Amino acid sequence: MVAQNIGFAIIATIMVIAAIRVVTTSNVVHAALWLVVVLAGVAAQYILLAAEFVAVTQVLVYIGAVMVLFLFGTMLTRSRIGVNSGLNNRYSNLGIPVAMVLFAAMSLALADSFGTEKLPSDGSLVTTQQISDQIFGPYLLPFWALSFVLLAAVIGAIVLARKD
Amino acid sequence: MIRSAEALQTLSSGWFLEHAWLIPIVPAIGFFIIILFGKKLPMKGSEIGLLSMLSSLVLAGGTAMQWIDRVNSGAEAQFIAPVVRTWNWWQIGGMKFTIGQSIDGLAVIVLVVVAFISTLVQLYSTEYLKGDRRYTHFFAALTLFSAGMLAMVVAEDTILFLLGWEIMGLCSFMLIGHWWEDGANSRAALKAFFTVRTGDMGLLVGVAMLYFASNEWTTEHLGVSGFSIRGISAWALSGEPNSTVILVASVALFIAAIGKSGQFPLHTWLPDAMAGPTPVSSLLHSSTMVVAGVFLVSRLYPVFFTGFDILGSGGNFITIIGGITIVIAAALAFVQNDIKKVLAYSTVSQLGYMMLGLGAGAWLPAVFHIFTHAFFKACLFLGAGSISHSASHHSFDMKKDMGGLRKVMPITFTTWVISTLALCGVFPFSGFFSKDEIIDNVGHNGYQLFMIIGLIGAFMTAAYMTRATYLTFFGEARGASAGEHHDEHHDAHAPAHDDHDSHDVHDAHATDHADHGPHESGWRITLPLVLLAVLALSSGLLNATPFGEKWERIKTWVEPRAEVVMETAPGGPGHSNVLSIPAAAEEGHHDSPCGSETPEEGVCYAPQLQHAPFKWSKAMLSLGIVFLGIALSWLFSTLLYTRKDKRLVGLTERNGVLRAGYNLLINKYYLDALYENVIVRAIAGPIAAAAYWFNQNVLDGILHAVARASRAFSGWVYRNIDQRVVDGTVNNSGKATKGAGGVLAPVQSGKVSQYGALLFSAAAVAALVLVIINS
Amino acid sequence: MLVNQFLFLAALLFCIGVYGVIARKNAVLVLMSIELILNAVNLNFVAFAFAMETQDGHTFALYIIAIAAAEVGVGLGLVLLIFRNRRTISLDDLSEMKG
Numbered sequence A: 001m002v003a004q005n006i007g008f009a010i011i012a013t014i015m016v017i018a019a020i021r022v023v024t025t026s027n028v029v030h031a032a033l034w035l036v037v038v039l040a041g042v043a044a045q046y047i048l049l050a051a052e053f054v055a056v057t058q059v060l061v062y063i064g065a066v067m068v069l070f071l072f073g074t075m076l077t078r079s080r081i082g083v084n085s086g087l088n089n090r091y092s093n094l095g096i097p098v099a100m101v102l103f104a105a106m107s108l109a110l111a112d113s114f115g116t117e118k119l120p121s122d123g124s125l126v127t128t129q130q131i132s133d134q135i136f137g138p139y140l141l142p143f144w145a146l147s148f149v150l151l152a153a154v155i156g157a158i159v160l161a162r163k164d
Numbered sequence B: 001m002i003r004s005a006e007a008l009q010t011l012s013s014g015w016f017l018e019h020a021w022l023i024p025i026v027p028a029i030g031f032f033i034i035i036l037f038g039k040k041l042p043m044k045g046s047e048i049g050l051l052s053m054l055s056s057l058v059l060a061g062g063t064a065m066q067w068i069d070r071v072n073s074g075a076e077a078q079f080i081a082p083v084v085r086t087w088n089w090w091q092i093g094g095m096k097f098t099i100g101q102s103i104d105g106l107a108v109i110v111l112v113v114v115a116f117i118s119t120l121v122q123l124y125s126t127e128y129l130k131g132d133r134r135y136t137h138f139f140a141a142l143t144l145f146s147a148g149m150l151a152m153v154v155a156e157d158t159i160l161f162l163l164g165w166e167i168m169g170l171c172s173f174m175l176i177g178h179w180w181e182d183g184a185n186s187r188a189a190l191k192a193f194f195t196v197r198t199g200d201m202g203l204l205v206g207v208a209m210l211y212f213a214s215n216e217w218t219t220e221h222l223g224v225s226g227f228s229i230r231g232i233s234a235w236a237l238s239g240e241p242n243s244t245v246i247l248v249a250s251v252a253l254f255i256a257a258i259g260k261s262g263q264f265p266l267h268t269w270l271p272d273a274m275a276g277p278t279p280v281s282s283l284l285h286s287s288t289m290v291v292a293g294v295f296l297v298s299r300l301y302p303v304f305f306t307g308f309d310i311l312g313s314g315g316n317f318i319t320i321i322g323g324i325t326i327v328i329a330a331a332l333a334f335v336q337n338d339i340k341k342v343l344a345y346s347t348v349s350q351l352g353y354m355m356l357g358l359g360a361g362a363w364l365p366a367v368f369h370i371f372t373h374a375f376f377k378a379c380l381f382l383g384a385g386s387i388s389h390s391a392s393h394h395s396f397d398m399k400k401d402m403g404g405l406r407k408v409m410p411i412t413f414t415t416w417v418i419s420t421l422a423l424c425g426v427f428p429f430s431g432f433f434s435k436d437e438i439i440d441n442v443g444h445n446g447y448q449l450f451m452i453i454g455l456i457g458a459f460m461t462a463a464y465m466t467r468a469t470y471l472t473f474f475g476e477a478r479g480a481s482a483g484e485h486h487d488e489h490h491d492a493h494a495p496a497h498d499d500h501d502s503h504d505v506h507d508a509h510a511t512d513h514a515d516h517g518p519h520e521s522g523w524r525i526t527l528p529l530v531l532l533a534v535l536a537l538s539s540g541l542l543n544a545t546p547f548g549e550k551w552e553r554i555k556t557w558v559e560p561r562a563e564v565v566m567e568t569a570p571g572g573p574g575h576s577n578v579l580s581i582p583a584a585a586e587e588g589h590h591d592s593p594c595g596s597e598t599p600e601e602g603v604c605y606a607p608q609l610q611h612a613p614f615k616w617s618k619a620m621l622s623l624g625i626v627f628l629g630i631a632l633s634w635l636f637s638t639l640l641y642t643r644k645d646k647r648l649v650g651l652t653e654r655n656g657v658l659r660a661g662y663n664l665l666i667n668k669y670y671l672d673a674l675y676e677n678v679i680v681r682a683i684a685g686p687i688a689a690a691a692y693w694f695n696q697n698v699l700d701g702i703l704h705a706v707a708r709a710s711r712a713f714s715g716w717v718y719r720n721i722d723q724r725v726v727d728g729t730v731n732n733s734g735k736a737t738k739g740a741g742g743v744l745a746p747v748q749s750g751k752v753s754q755y756g757a758l759l760f761s762a763a764a765v766a767a768l769v770l771v772i773i774n775s
Numbered sequence C: 001m002l003v004n005q006f007l008f009l010a011a012l013l014f015c016i017g018v019y020g021v022i023a024r025k026n027a028v029l030v031l032m033s034i035e036l037i038l039n040a041v042n043l044n045f046v047a048f049a050f051a052m053e054t055q056d057g058h059t060f061a062l063y064i065i066a067i068a069a070a071e072v073g074v075g076l077g078l079v080l081l082i083f084r085n086r087r088t089i090s091l092d093d094l095s096e097m098k099g
Helices: A002-024 A028-048 A052-076 A092-113 A128-135 A140-161 B022-040 B046-073 B105-128 B135-154 B158-176 B183-221 B229-236 B243-260 B269-275 B278-286 B289-299 B301-307 B317-333 B339-359 B363-390 B410-424 B430-444 B448-473 B507-511 B523-542 B553-558 B616-642 B656-666 B668-747 B752-774 C003-023 C027-052 C056-086
Strands: B083-092 B095-103
Touching (some): A002 A028, A052 C056, B046 B105, B046 B553, B095 B105, B105 B278, B135 B278, B158 B229, B158 B269, B183 B229, B183 B243, B183 B269, B243 B317, B269 B278, B289 B339, B317 B339, B363 B410, B363 B430, B410 B430, B410 B448, B410 B523
């Protein structure tokens, strides 16, 4: 139990620092790399929560595919690789109070409704089989819908990005 | 007689053996420290690299000592169980991946060599790369590189093996392309990376095949997965595997070894990899990168043993590739003017010997050759670096910028000569004991043709090394070593060898103002040279077959004893010295059935291999060939390079046959042209064309169809729904909106960020409201 | 482990993402911030699934990952198109939709 908490604390600290760097760094490529750290941290948290398949998917899709897309996006739009001071807009100061208020509201709600509720200490591992039973059983319809969304996204991305 | 369980000794173990997994971990941590904090440290991270390699060396040394104790604690011919520790790494969908260490004699010997050479190379680099622009990155990559190799060596399973293997591939790319501002360097790095990757596919395929083929058997008999190297070895010798499956798997694995170890026909990357800094060449080509392929074959030897039926035939895939490599690489070494390229082809050729030995059942001599070769080849490379650093203004051209250096660089010269003699295999230098053993055993195991190839290779080795030595150290000083472009050495070093790849002409150059004229290098360069030369001289004595069995220490310590083992030692700390109980093994002679027949009970971990008895008559033959090579080459070099004998100078221009041969060699058998112009174009062209066709015909077709369909549909929607239903509503609401819009217009700035800010502010306010209401 | 420690972490990530969406000008960075927000939501789903010992949260987390992939694909396609037409991806310069 203690080990898990220590692990959580370490990973959470790294994640928060990395997330803050994502939104504050003045280098687009660095932001992408810090995002990798956050995403990997999320994957690690999934492992702590015994969600190994989600963790693997997270690593494959996010760190593998989405990050490559981001880096390509950075490259193809010829964003300045390197330090670039003009990444924040004029409303950047507005962001801090909004985020603070939002966090305060959520913290109040969370502290109020969950308090010190504990997670089950003997939580069993969710196997890939159970997830597939879920997806292809009760949640089949959303799965179909999702497939169409993906198809639409694929065609849309090609249409948008191709040269006419 | 059946050996009873009482006849067995309990094997000793110790802290270093149990914690050998720390050896790769330490440099891995060192890498992270260097990459994160290196630039802020007083010595720019090099001290961390050196320190971590030193700790690894100490750990490896301790492991070696305790392994020797462990071997001595066993009974004669008793199977010495490796020290295994595994941890569960990953578990998904019923498959379990473990990660762990398995320390046996092979692992120990390679660990010691790798840690030792890496430490010396790091020390050397602190001087050689002084003032380099990416000094810190260089040490980071160098440290990670060693970590990868060490991880591969201690690996208990093929997964970790693969991991270490790939880390090395990546780091070699970074190190070879260290001076990537020069186009030639980054091309060489890419070439090395892609060529090795071509082979790596074989490793992936082989590992996967072995897993699926052996997993059931290993789980049942040994309780380990099909990734465990021990499990695979036992399975391969169990008589269980289908001969086709194991043949295909071993071919796949050997393709990986071809790529990594620069064997024909994928050797072309290795000489180009000389573009990297010299310490990198030294590390890559003596003990780490290129040895990985040989290590793969010797590590999974039972698979190759069974797959290629090594003792049952007079030639197989490995020996053919090894034999071809020995000869063609040695021939290429004759026409090189670049000293590092001579050494590179020499490495390729020596790796051919190791492969030949492994292919012909000479396991121990091949492994011993890894050991000795690492020392003398590292010494030669570092010597070449010392020359370019201190004498020839960063040129590696023997014909233009060297010559007559023996007087000005006595230490470099002495170490070079010792290592050259070791490489040629002159008694009593270390190369003699390993290379001669390979040639001997190859013949002993029925591969006569390949023994002759080995002897021819020995002749060629002696000849090209003599040529290189003559050009470098004897004759008269030429070019930079004569101090020629001494005044202009800050700007004119490139034109001096513009017809050749120019190495090491970058940042390291800008700072060394001290070198006016050739001189001896500093202690951080000469100390590694001297240490390596001492080992090149003496390391052969560790397995000096000619002096009788007492001298065959490496054989005792390293060679796995082929014994039928009834039970396997369970892994985990404290358990690894629980001993196996062997079945019927007759006392007196230790012929075990392993490898030749199926063990009825128990398992084998290593095949039983014979050793050729040493005969001075055979040794004299090969020594004679070597001396002949040296003498002929010396004579030829003197005539050609110093006296400019008219009959020899320009011979290749005059004689058509020789010219054709020379051109073939200069163009490296046209293999590069074949790869780049024919194969890459043939593959890349059609793929690009197919992708274009697919884009034009299929995707466009789909898009047009979708567009047509949606146009028809929207037409219908427009006529029936939009016009009648929606418009009526919109027209009315529009009037209401117009009034409100006038008030809110300033908010609609069209700026996305502002919209986002407003959206989230609204959400925050709404959340606050909800919280307050609910509390 | 408490339920709340994961939920607080997710909330913090979410708010950092919100800050990024508001403060950033570069379109690619805004997309990255959106990824932070989506990950925070996912973390909540999985934490709740673990707390309640069901697998529904996992399923939804997977669906969200898929949606996020589609979103990034289309989003970057849009960014690319904008860049091609305008030679900039600074969101401050895109105010044609001004009402």
